Amino acid sequence: MIGKVIVDVPTNQTDRLFDYIIPEVYQETVVPGIRVVVPFGPRKVQGFVVALSETSEYELHKLKPIEELVDVTPPLTGELLTLAEWLKEKSLSFYIAVLKVMLPAAMRAKYKKELWINGEEQLPQLPHTIASIFTDTKTPVDWDDLQKNGNEIQRKEIAKAVKEKILLVKPVVGTQETKKKRVIVEPVLSKEELEIRKLELSKGAKKQQELIHFFIENRDPIPVTEIIEKLKTSRSTIQTLVQKGILQQGEIEVRRDPYEGRVFTPSESLPLTDEQGVVLQTILKSLQSGKHETFLLRGVTGSGKTEVYLQAIEKALSLGKEAIVLVPEISLTPQMVTRFKERFGSEVAVLHSALSKGEKYDEWRRIREKEVKVAVGARSAIFAPFENLGMIIIDEEHETSYKQEESPRYHARDVAIERGKYYQCPVILGSATPSLESFARAKKGVYHLVTMEKRVNDVKMPEVTITDMREELRDGNRSMFSNVLLDAMKLRLERNEQIVLFLNRRGYSTFIMCRDCGYVAECPHCDISLTYHRANQSLQCHYCGHMETIPTRCPGCEGDSIRFFGSGTQKVEEELVKVLPDVRVIRMDVDTTRKKGSHEKLLDKFGRGEGDVLLGTQMIAKGLDFPNITLVGVLAADSMLHLPDFRSAERTFQLLTQVSGRAGRHEKTGEVIVQTYTPEHYSIQDVQQHDFVSFFQKEMMIRKQRGYPPYYFLALIHVSDVELTNVVDVTEKIAKFLRTRLSETTMIFGPVASSIPRIKDRYRYQCMIKYKVEPKLTETLEEIIKTYQGEMARSGLSIVIDTNPYMML
Numbered sequence: 058m059i060g061k062v063i064v065d066v067p068t069n070q071t072d073r074l075f076d077y078i079i080p081e082v083y084q085e086t087v088v089p090g091i092r093v094v095v096p097f098g099p100r101k102v103q104g105f106v107v108a109l110s111e112t113s114e115y116e117l118h119k120l121k122p123i124e125e126l127v128d129v130t131p132p133l134t135g136e137l138l139t140l141a142e143w144l145k146e147k148s149l150s151f152y153i154a155v156l157k158v159m160l161p162a163a164m165r166a167k168y169k170k171e172l173w174i175n176g177e178e179q180l181p182q183l184p185h186t187i188a189s190i191f192t193d194t195k196t197p198v199d200w201d202d203l204q205k206n207g208n209e210i211q212r213k214e215i216a217k218a219v220k221e222k223i224l225l226v227k228p229v230v231g232t233q234e235t236k237k238k239r240v241i242v243e244p245v246l247s248k249e250e251l252e253i254r255k256l257e258l259s260k261g262a263k264k265q266q267e268l269i270h271f272f273i274e275n276r277d278p279i280p281v282t283e284i285i286e287k288l289k290t291s292r293s294t295i296q297t298l299v300q301k302g303i304l305q306q307g308e309i310e311v312r313r314d315p316y317e318g319r320v321f322t323p324s325e326s327l328p329l330t331d332e333q334g335v336v337l338q339t340i341l342k343s344l345q346s347g348k349h350e351t352f353l354l355r356g357v358t359g360s361g362k363t364e365v366y367l368q369a370i371e372k373a374l375s376l377g378k379e380a381i382v383l384v385p386e387i388s389l390t391p392q393m394v395t396r397f398k399e400r401f402g403s404e405v406a407v408l409h410s411a412l413s414k415g416e417k418y419d420e421w422r423r424i425r426e427k428e429v430k431v432a433v434g435a436r437s438a439i440f441a442p443f444e445n446l447g448m449i450i451i452d453e454e455h456e457t458s459y460k461q462e463e464s465p466r467y468h469a470r471d472v473a474i475e476r477g478k479y480y481q482c483p484v485i486l487g488s489a490t491p492s493l494e495s496f497a498r499a500k501k502g503v504y505h506l507v508t509m510e511k512r513v514n515d516v517k518m519p520e521v522t523i524t525d526m527r528e529e530l531r532d533g534n535r536s537m538f539s540n541v542l543l544d545a546m547k548l549r550l551e552r553n554e555q556i557v558l559f560l561n562r563r564g565y566s567t568f569i570m571c572r573d574c575g576y577v578a579e580c581p582h583c584d585i586s587l588t589y590h591r592a593n594q595s596l597q598c599h600y601c602g603h604m605e606t607i608p609t610r611c612p613g614c615e616g617d618s619i620r621f622f623g624s625g626t627q628k629v630e631e632e633l634v635k636v637l638p639d640v641r642v643i644r645m646d647v648d649t650t651r652k653k654g655s656h657e658k659l660l661d662k663f664g665r666g667e668g669d670v671l672l673g674t675q676m677i678a679k680g681l682d683f684p685n686i687t688l689v690g691v692l693a694a695d696s697m698l699h700l701p702d703f704r705s706a707e708r709t710f711q712l713l714t715q716v717s718g719r720a721g722r723h724e725k726t727g728e729v730i731v732q733t734y735t736p737e738h739y740s741i742q743d744v745q746q747h748d749f750v751s752f753f754q755k756e757m758m759i760r761k762q763r764g765y766p767p768y769y770f771l772a773l774i775h776v777s778d779v780e781l782t783n784v785v786d787v788t789e790k791i792a793k794f795l796r797t798r799l800s801e802t803t804m805i806f807g808p809v810a811s812s813i814p815r816i817k818d819r820y821r822y823q824c825m826i827k828y829k830v831e832p833k834l835t836e837t838l839e840e841i842i843k844t845y846q847g848e849m850a851r852s853g854l855s856i857v858i859d860t861n862p863y864m865m866l
């Protein structure tokens with residue numbers, strides 16, 4: 058038998074199937090989807106068997122055999138292998154990149170080298186400086202360890218010994234998979250024998266007697282830590298009995314549980330509101346029909362979308378099926394996880410970025426081994442290896458984090474729909490502010506639109522006030538809080554109600570500038586200004602990590618008028634305590650949430666009422682559901698509006714709607730105050746009216762006029778290199794090539810410099826393609842890659858193609 062293998066070598070030349078002979082011993086076990094170790098040139102690499110074949114187009118004696126199996130059962134299912142083929146085409150990625158993205162990081166290959174003594178007879182030949190390292194011919198020594206820990210003489214002697222063939226270097230391929238083990242102890246002897254041994258002990262040996270007594274009653278293996286705790290006994294007592302041959306120790310694998318120690322109170326389905334009921338019935342009809350359909354659920358903030366998801370999943374599970382739920386940056390919405398754990402208990406696996414590698418691996422295995430039926434997670438959870446999916450849900454479907462911005466550049470929504478088609482199951486895209494693309498598709502009938510216009514229990518939408526900060530300035534208010542906002546905050550403090558203060562951080566950072574000459578500190582490697590970091594009094598580049606100290610004098614004019622500009626959350630907090638001295642602020646930003654679990658702690662604290670104001674950036678805009686929040690203040694609504702990105706108005710509207718949605722979700726009515734310098738902008742006006750449809754219509758007109766999605770599709774080609782002339786040259790050639798190849802109606806823009814023209818000393822140019830129908834796109838783009846693959850392998854040139862760009866930088 059021949060195994061068709063994709064090797065773990067991500068280059069254009071190796072992006073194809075390689076044939077390997079499956080040795081006799083592995084005939085039964087090698088199946089598609091399994092990982093293997095194969096010789097590849099002088100090396101050994103990991104690979105995925107994607108198909109089996111009786112024949113090969115190569116001569117059999119030229120083929121090498123598969124060397125090792127990494128897995129017993131294949132981690133990738135047949136469906137995921139099919140999906141991989143589709144995804145690699147769609148995203149123009151390497152096959153191997155697509156296969157790897159479907160598995161948890163712990164399963165990636167780890168390449169090491171081992172040193173072995175080349176036979177018994179070489180032992181005496183070893184120079185004395187390294188003789189102590191190599192004890193016998195059976196124990197290899199890790200090359201990397203030696204390079205790190207050995208001294209220079211040792212390293213030299215080893216190199217020499219390798220050259221003289223006294224030592225052999227052997228490449229090995231491992232993985233980073235580790236299993237959590239627990240030491241257990243259990244009785245070796247029968248009950249009766251234990252009784253006898255207990256009597257034989259001297260009177261003073263109380264502890265040993267107790268321990269034996271325990272095992273007379275309990276015959277099952279028990280973790281050592283547990284029994285120490287239970288009997289207040291010690292490790293040495295256990296050891297003594299082990300030495301006497303009464304007990305024995307062993308190891309068992311335990312699954313890491315990221316939610317260990319947390320208690321989730323089981324919850325029951327709520328009686329649905331009329332709107333919820335209609336939506337659920339529509340979805341269930343589709344589920345029962347066994348045909349795929351994509352739903353777009355537009356439900357205003359607080360309309361109870363989550364309850365609909367929960368009940369839809371419940372139905373899928375009752376039909377013996379499984380479900381995937383995607384939520385954005387799940388670590389940021391602990392409330393959401395809790396709601397799923399409370400409803401589905403141990404049936405839920407959670408996959409998100411805040412888990413450790415090992416925890417993620419274990420959660421993934423619980424899915425693969427069919428211990429759970431629901432996966433809740435961030436983007437990559439869309440690849441959860443279920444084999445009988447009945448429901449896929451993407452909450453906050455407009456979120457850009459569903460698009461992966463590195464290879465393979467996929468959008469989870471596309472993957473969800475592809476899997477939905479395979480399993481013929483419903484896919485639900487939910488949001489209060491759907492993306493323009495999705496809503497347009499729903500209006501055309503490609504998706505099935507379902508709507509919830511009312512909040513649960515007829516709670517009113519919060520009243521939104523827009524304050525013009527230019528006017529505040531004219532009236533002499535130079536603070537960051539308008540008078541309206543300040544008054545509203547005072548009122549909440551009096552009433553013991555809670556406030557959310559939102560600072561839009563994107564495109565808005567603290568930088569330093571000279572007031573006299575206008576000098577702005579910029580990164581020497583990137584064309585972008587440096588960000589002021591207060592904690593360690595430094596300036597840092599957010600693109601390459603370059604760091605420098607803050608100049609005391611202006612490097613431009615030698616003057617001493619260097620000032621900090623912009624306003625981070627810390628600064629807001631300082632200002633806030635100045636104007637409201639007794640206010641208790643809980644600040645949530647990258648600095649205060651770096652530690653694992655801190656996010657959740659801060660939210661819990663706020664939930665218990667131990668703070669008046671929750672102050673934060675993007676991470677507090679979504680998913681929060683606290684009854685006592687009656688005021689939401691947005692400090693700089695328009696800071697995102699001016700980014701060089703055609704979606705900036707859409708993002709502004711979405712973010713403002715989401716954050717406004719935090720106010721007055723339960724009995725108490727809410728109020729929102731939006732501070733802005735462009736109050737007339739429609740993305741801000743429509744937030745005031747809670748009018749998604751109106752915003753949608755205006756924005757669609759603009760997209761139509763300017764030829765942007767959803768009216769046109771985009772593809773973006775990024776070219777970068779250290780040599781500016783080469784970048785310009787290559788981009789020009791690419792543009793020309795595109796113009797000769799693609800159809801007349803397709804528009805090609807470029808070459809132009811990217812909006813950040815240089816990052817890490819690499820110049821960046823781009824070329825944009827806008828098209829409606831372009832049958833030759835994929836082959837043309839592939840041809841470009843082929844043309845330059847040699848140059849890319851040799852020099853620093855990089856060409857990256859994004860067929861569905863979200864980041865216009």
Ligand SMILES: Nc1ncnc2c1ncn2[C@@H]1O[C@H](COP(=O)(O)OP(=O)(O)OP(=O)(O)O)[C@@H](O)[C@H]1O
Nearest residue numbers: 327328329330358359360361362363364513680718
């Ligand atoms: N049928 C119901 N009866 C009573 N309470 C409900 C019902 N459905 C949902 N709720 C409650 O209403 C609140 C808002 O629901 P939920 O958080 O699901 O809204 P949402 O649509 O997801 O809003 P957002 O988009 O703002 O996150 C929650 O506290 C939820 O428990």
Ligand SMILES: [Zn+2]
Nearest residue numbers: 580583598601
């Ligand atoms: Zn930089």
Ligand SMILES: [Zn+2]
Nearest residue numbers: 571574611614
């Ligand atoms: Zn200056």
